[in-house]
Amino acid sequence: MTEEVSITFHQRRIWQQLHHLPEFDHAAVIERGATRSNVAAFIERWIRIGLVEFVRKDGKNRIYRPVRKASAEACEATPRGSMWRTMRLLGTFTAKDVAIHSNTSRQAVSHGTATNYCALLASAGILRKVKRSDTKNKATTYRLIRNLGPLPPEPARINCLKDPNADAVYFGDQRIEL
């Protein structure tokens, strides 16, 4: 697993606003969306996965600083990372092509895993299904139509609040219309 992946979506949103600061304390994290009750747990988790380190105690305040680390460095080899890299390099491919190119000695990628991931990305509109005459009634050929960047898109479950009156959800303090 990549390190940044193993923190929740909410934590990552806070982290993105914090990581460029030279130093920060609890109050800074709360300002950016954490609560008094979960801030300690967030920071503890970040320390454990190596994103943050403790610097010093300033009176009652504990001061932390981000560990300088680019996201690509934090990205270890994962099956999903390999499949995504394969898609970005090949451009047009079948699920089988993805499995063949990603199944290395570092990590195994089965045909089934590749099929599921392709279907997931296609449903999000990142891949487009291409019909080709020489593949009729055979495996679907996909084309990558949104090259999002080096880190692989991943399935995530998010906790949010739904407002049935307006068909909208609240994620943190952000309102998203459905």
Add this chain to the structure above:
Amino acid sequence: MTPTIAPLRNVAAMLGLIEQVQSRAINLPGMATFYGPSGWGKTTAVTFAANDFNAHCVQVKHCWTKTYLCGAIMRELGLKEVRGVAAMVDAIGNQLAITDRPLIIDDAQYLLRGGMIETVRDIYESCQAPVILVGEEKLPQDLTKWENVHNRILEWMPAAPCSLTDAQHLIPFYSPDITIKDDLLEAIVKAAGGSIGRVAKNLSRVRELTRKRGGKEASLHFWGDRGFDTGQPPQRPRDQQMLASAQIVSLKAGGRK
């Protein structure tokens, strides 16, 4: 267990090449080239090797400039963009020096204009991480123009055409349930002219026909005189007409004598 393409000659060569550059002695240069004609499976080798070594990979395009090349590598490394080629080269160099992950540059023949190859050398110099240039057949000859780049190449690895052994490794992927006899496989490899993609395509066609006929085994006799995909474009109808009329003229001319 999904079979692996690691035994394919070009894939094995590419894996060996990166391994060699990564584990080189400290005083040896750390760049390498992998070159060969289009269609021989270079991109397959690059993709597999990049996954195996968790390498950064960029595919250069003909229209790229120095600035764009640096920007593309920055994005690939997940770095925030900074202004100016010099600053970007420094940032890339720093990052690669820390991670020591290999940088694979596909279609490196397009680096040979606009001074981009010098930029790549700068990046290599500032990180000393493995840099693999993958390009067309002429790449090594063309690189001789830049002595300072040429001197930093540890190994020149040519891509190999698809062989019978390679084709045998492809059978589990493209025709897993059909036995393909060696005579047919040889004919397929010969018709493909070294292209691994065409071998794969023809294997799929053989499988399709065999399944349609309800068979389990395909030989050259079974395939008969059906053609293979050889990658040759069809002849222009007009050329055929001109050829025919030229023959008629020559016949007439011959008749007058």
